Amino acid sequence: MIPRYARFSFRPYVAVIALTLAMLSSCTKPENSGGKSTVGKDDKVSLAFITNVVASFWEVAEKGAEAAGKDFNADVKIFMPTDYAAEQKRIVEDLLIRGIDGIAITVIDQEGQMDMLNSAAEQTNLVTHDSDAPETNRLCYIGIDNYDAGLACGELVKQAIPDGGEIMLYVGNLDQINARLRRQGVIDAVLGREPDSSRYDNPGEVVKNDKYTILDTRTDGADFAKAKADASDTISKYPNLACMVGLFAYNPPLCLQAVKDAGKLDQIKIVGFDEEGGTLQGIIDGEIFGTVVQNPYMYGYDSIRILAGLARGEDLKTLMKATEGVLVEEEDTILFPARIIKKTPNAEAKNEFEVEAFWTRLKELTE
Numbered sequence: 294m295i296p297r298y299a300r301f302s303f304r305p306y307v308a309v310i311a312l313t314l315a316m317l318s319s320c321t322k323p324e325n326s327g328g329k330s331t332v333g334k335d336d337k338v339s340l341a342f343i344t345n346v347v348a349s350f351w352e353v354a355e356k357g358a359e360a361a362g363k364d365f366n367a368d369v370k371i372f373m374p375t376d377y378a379a380e381q382k383r384i385v386e387d388l389l390i391r392g393i394d395g396i397a398i399t400v401i402d403q404e405g406q407m408d409m410l411n412s413a414a415e416q417t418n419l420v421t422h423d424s425d426a427p428e429t430n431r432l433c434y435i436g437i438d439n440y441d442a443g444l445a446c447g448e449l450v451k452q453a454i455p456d457g458g459e460i461m462l463y464v465g466n467l468d469q470i471n472a473r474l475r476r477q478g479v480i481d482a483v484l485g486r487e488p489d490s491s492r493y494d495n496p497g498e499v500v501k502n503d504k505y506t507i508l509d510t511r512t513d514g515a516d517f518a519k520a521k522a523d524a525s526d527t528i529s530k531y532p533n534l535a536c537m538v539g540l541f542a543y544n545p546p547l548c549l550q551a552v553k554d555a556g557k558l559d560q561i562k563i564v565g566f567d568e569e570g571g572t573l574q575g576i577i578d579g580e581i582f583g584t585v586v587q588n589p590y591m592y593g594y595d596s597i598r599i600l601a602g603l604a605r606g607e608d609l610k611t612l613m614k615a616t617e618g619v620l621v622e623e624e625d626t627i628l629f630p631a632r633i634i635k636k637t638p639n640a641e642a643k644n645e646f647e648v649e650a651f652w653t654r655l656k657e658l659t660e
Contacts, residue, residue, distance in 0.1 A: 328395075328418040328432055328600075328603030328604070328609055329603065329604070331417075331604045332394060334606070337366050337368055338365075338368070339367070339394050340368070340370070340396070340600045340601065340604075341369075341371075341384075341396045342358045342397045342596060342597065343372045343384055343385070343398040343399065344374065344423075345377065345381070345401050346515040347374075347375060348373075348542045348543055349568075349570060350568065350587075351373055351589065353589040353590050353593075357591055357593030357594035357658075358371060358397075358596065358597045359371075360594055361593065361598045361601070362597055362601075365598055365601035372384045377401060381398065381401060382409055385398070386409075389412075389413060394418065394601075395418035395601070395603060395604055396420075396600075397419075397421070397600060398410075398413075398420075398421060398422070399421065399422055399423040399424045402469065403427075407426070410431065415430070418603040419432060420435065420596055420599060421435070422593075423471060424439075424470055425471070431625075432609055433613060435591075435595045435596050435618070435627045436587070437587045437628060437629055437630075439470070439474035440490040442475060443474060443475040443479045444479075444488060445585050446478065446479045446482070446540075446585045447478060449583050449585065450505075450538060451482070451505075452582070453563075453564055454535045454562055457505050457535075458534075460507045460508065460538060461510075461511065461534060462476055462510040463511050463513070463523060463537065463540060463541075463547075464511075465512065467496060472540060474490060477492055477494065479540070480500060480507055483507060484500065484501070496509060497509060511527065515543075517543055520544055520547045521547045524537060528561070534561055535560070536563070537552070537564075538565075539565045542568070544566070545572040545575065545581055546571030548563050549571065549572075549580055549581060553580075563582060565584035566585050567585075567587065568584065568589075568652075577648055577649060582635070583635040583636075584634050587631065588629035590659070592629075595627060609625075610622070632645075635648065
């Protein structure tokens, strides 16, 4: 956010100094010290929570956002685009024209959306969730460490196919920071590399060690029909395929459908991301090995809680410290740890949870 508060004087030399400082601030990313106060402390605020696609994952986040709206006297509008980045742009522009006290958005493409995000940050309070854009002027990010979550997913893959084999990855797109980091974490863990979140293996290139072979990463642009077709095509093309890894919420159930259609449940293991109902049921049925889950409910809740406070003039740092997540203050980030959901979790692993107990708790939050 670019601070907009300055004390003006009619003295020429002071005006020159102010102009110089403004020019300097436009050349560097400003420190996030607070938001834009737009309403009184007792007034209802108008806030928007924008996702990247329509998915059950976001229905959980919606419940969290709505709960925070009730707790913090906010009118919360939820937007789930069907036309990806193009529709996000239309939504944001419309909100800014109509007037909005704050926007929470999951970023699809930091570079491609830079101007839109910075324009929004100039006009209202802007936070990111799930997928970040740290080079923009957003105020803070609420989500997960996607590289660490990818590492956890990679370890889950090795549990699923301990004898090694061929692996295919599936994701909506690789423009999103969360998708790139998540994918890289999986690759690094599977290949037994030293963790390095700055590493990037180009898609389209086979990467392997003496035990595991990662064939490629298929991207579907959040087109569910294409995602299913990609999974089916992989099974046909690679007869020795051992594991399919779905990195967006809708991918694992679609992979499972493709595996069932091919009659290869005994051969191909499926590892997932997120808590899609089809994924959780697949784990219960023994057809999906496990999944790495985030905390979308708290993404929604904390996004709205923080935006409501900022609109009423509360301090950003103070609002962030009130989270149940892990505060990374120097990065203006709130992180919620990844959890692994399995049919039979390791009792000694603090981050592994039994699927039916997890699903019961999820239903309590969302129904």
